[in-house]
Amino acid sequence: MNENSVSSTDKREEYKVLSVWPPQKCYHCDRLTGVVHIDPAFVPNFQPKCALHGLARCPFLDETVEEREAELESVRRYVLWMHADTGRVVLVAPLEHPEEIPGYEGLLGYEEDEEDECDETAWHTRYEHPSGERIDSWVVWSNDDLQLYLYENGAMVEQRQIEQVV
Numbered sequence: 717m718n719e720n721s722v723s724s725t726d727k728r729e730e731y732k733v734l735s736v737w738p739p740q741k742c743y744h745c746d747r748l749t750g751v752v753h754i755d756p757a758f759v760p761n762f763q764p765k766c767a768l769h770g771l772a773r774c775p776f777l778d779e780t781v782e783e784r785e786a787e788l789e790s791v792r793r794y795v796l797w798m799h800a801d802t803g804r805v806v807l808v809a810p811l812e813h814p815e816e817i818p819g820y821e822g823l824l825g826y827e828e829d830e831e832d833e834c835d836e837t838a839w840h841t842r843y844e845h846p847s848g849e850r851i852d853s854w855v856v857w858s859n860d861d862l863q864l865y866l867y868e869n870g871a872m873v874e875q876r877q878i879e880q881v882v
């Protein structure tokens with residue numbers, strides 16, 4: 717299985733986001749998903765990820781264009797999923813300071829380790845309803861919870877739209 721020694725450069729190229737069929741159970745919950753993240757650094761290295769748990773995050777600082785695109789795509793997938801997979805996302809951009817998000821209170825209220833800036837990562841996105849109306853929305857990834865959070869209209873969105881309709 718292991719041809720020769722694998723340099724770290726080769727290793728990073730093995731980080732991939734794949735579409736699979738049939739859908740698999742998410743590594744973190746019971747949802748089925750067609751998206752799988754593959755990374756030799758993961759145990760196991762094949763992890764199906766639903767929209768909520770599926771941030772495609774390259775663990776390397778010098779991420780490639782494809783890896784960066786995969787990350788933005790996974791944020792886009794999450795925003796759409798939160799809107800019952802309707803409409804579209806017209807913008808996704810990394811946000812340096814999550815505290816700029818309207819309504820953001822910090823997910824865990826951690827104070828002691830403020831210098832640990834890598835705990836949460838954020839993006840500014842713009843979502844377009846099927847009606848054409850556009851709203852700003854913000855996405856936060858929590859490294860502690862290993863999931864994404866959505867903020868809109870100055871507050872955290874607690875539930876998927878489709879699940880609110882029950």
Ligand SMILES: [Zn+2]
Pocket residue numbers: 742743744745746747765766767768769
């Ligand atoms: Zn999941």
